[in-house]
Structures are given as structure tokens and as C-alpha cells.
Amino acid sequence: MKALIAALVLVVALGGLTACGSAAGPPASAPSELDPTDGPAVVIPTPSPEPVTLTAGKAEVGGTEADVVRFKDRIVYRFEADENKPSKVNCTGDCLVIWPPLLTDGTPVKLTGVDPALVGTVHRADGLIQVTLAGWPLYLYKQDQSPTDTKGEGVGGNWSVVRPDGKPVISK
Numbered sequence: 001m002k003a004l005i006a007a008l009v010l011v012v013a014l015g016g017l018t019a020c021g022s023a024a025g026p027p028a029s030a031p032s033e034l035d036p037t038d039g040p041a042v043v044i045p046t047p048s049p050e051p052v053t054l055t056a057g058k059a060e061v062g063g064t065e066a067d068v069v070r071f072k073d074r075i076v077y078r079f080e081a082d083e084n085k086p087s088k089v090n091c092t093g094d095c096l097v098i099w100p101p102l103l104t105d106g107t108p109v110k111l112t113g114v115d116p117a118l119v120g121t122v123h124r125a126d127g128l129i130q131v132t133l134a135g136w137p138l139y140l141y142k143q144d145q146s147p148t149d150t151k152g153e154g155v156g157g158n159w160s161v162v163r164p165d166g167k168p169v170i171s172k
Contacts (some may be wrong), residue, residue, distance in 0.1 A: 134166020
């Protein structure tokens with residue numbers, strides 16, 4: 001039993017170091033939230049709200065070329081456990097370390113190849129505003145580093161690369 005507890009403490013500590021030690025993390029002025037469900041004093045980094053531009057383009061997803069949505073030349077995802085009618089964010093706490101939300105500063109979202117009628121926002125429990133597509137809150141995947149990366153597709157059976165109509169590229 002002691003070995004199991006020690007292993008769990010090590011995993012949590014290493015996860016905290018990984019989340020906090022990245023040079024690519026949010027700026028020091030970015031807001032954070034304290035998630036009481038994660039145990040003692042786990043600070044969850046949250047990206048700063050900013051102007052958002054969504055563009056449609058081609059990418060290879062699951063071995064097939066598909067139309068996808070990008071933000072800052074990175075693939076955009078939706079979380080299948082979120083809700084779209086009405087929009088509701090269920091990726092909270094430590095989920096946000098791996099899946100940064102697309103947070104808007106309130107300026108109109110700029111679009112190229114995406115239907116403006118499908119783009120909206122949802123107010124998160126932390127008071128920030130997240131961009132939605134067809135009602136689905138939008139995210140990036142921290143492990144995607146290049147414009148061709150789609151490493152988040154299918155993670156945990158809950159994450160989907162998003163098409164310009166808001167639907168997943170690969171149906172679940």
C-alpha cells in the first residue's frame with residue numbers, strides 16, 4: 001500500500017513539473033484557476049484571452065485528407081464530453097493543461113472558410129469566454145507543435161479534430 005501511495009505522489013509531482021516547466025506555457029500574466037478537486041494547491045494554467053481567427057484548410061487526419069479548422073496554424077479540437085445544445089464546457093481543472101481552450105478577448109472572431117452563423121461563444125465557470133463552433137467549445141492540443149500535427153485525434157476516445165461545419169473529421 002505504501003508503494004502505491006508513493007507511486008501516486010510521484011506521478012502527481014511529475015505531472016505538476018511537466019505542466020509548470022514548459023517554456024511554451026502561457027505568459028506569467030495569464031490567469032490561473034485553483035482546482036480544489038485536484039488535491040492540495042494545484043495551479044492550472046489558463047491561456048490569456050486574445051483575438052481569435054479561425055481558418056479552414058486541408059490536413060491529414062487518420063490517414064485521410066480532410067477539411068479542418070485551425071487557430072494560429074494549429075489544428076482545432078472539440079471535446080465529445082462537452083455539450084453543444086446549449087454550449088457547456090466540461091473540460092476543466094487539469095484537462096486544461098493538455099487542452100488549452102480558445103479564449104476570446106471579446107473582439108469578433110475573424111473567419112476564413114468557416115460559416116459565421118456557426119461561430120459563437122460560451123461563458124465558462126471561471127468567468128472567461130471560449131469560442132464555439134456549431135455550439136462545441138474549441139481547444140488546441142498541447143502536443144501538436146506543427147501545422148500538420150493531429151496528435152490529439154481520438155485521445156481517450158473523447159477528442160476530435162473539427163471540420164468547418166463543427167462536426168468531427170472522424171465520426172465516433
